[in-house]
Amino acid sequence: MITEDEIRAVLTTYKNNWQRRLPGRADLPKTLVFAAGDDHAEEVLKPVKEVFGRGDEFAKKITxxxxxxxxxxxxxxxxxxxxxxxxxxxxxxMIATGTDVKPLECVIFLRSVKSPVLVEQMKGRRPAPSTRTT
Structure with a gap:
């Protein structure tokens, strides 16, 4: 996803729907967004701050x-x-492989990943959902 409108649409959908998956939560879950390159990461960071109406302490580019x-x-x-x-x-x-961030709950891919192994590693930055038996 490269265009600003596409980025904004994904972020707005996420903002409007995350609480359906995590009801009763007040704070947005820790989220990692994968961009296509450093310039794309800059292009993604700006609408993240705008869509969520929050500043530098809320969202950062880590590359x-x-x-x-x-x-x-x-x-x-x-x-x-x-x-x-x-x-x-x-x-x-930077956080695609070898860096675990246990508080992560959501991963958003705004880039193409052609390697199934890399996709699994990138998804692995967050712990697998717990399985509960009732």
Whole structure:
């Protein structure tokens, strides 16, 4: 998904429907959005903040280029894990493999992924849903 209208449509749908999956929750679940590249991540971050009406503490871009903007990617990942204010991270490959973020509950793909193995690794950034027996 590249166009701003498509990005905004996905984010608006998510915003309007996440509570159906997680009723009774006040805060947006920790969410990881996979973008196609660093420039695309920038294009995604802006509408995330606009659609949800929240600022920099709510959503961050976490990529290898984050240092160029004065941010430490490792600190941002730590904030995603631990800060109650940071709810959405937009990334490309940095959190795709080898970095677990246990509080993650939602993963949104706004990029093409041709490798089934990589898709599984990317989905694996969040824990599998628990299975309850009643």
């Amino acid at each position: 290898y280029r984050s240092r160029a903007n004065g941010d430490d990617p490792d600190s941002l990942i730590n904030d995603l894990r631990n800060s109650p204010r940071l709810r959405v991270a937009v990334t490309v490959d």
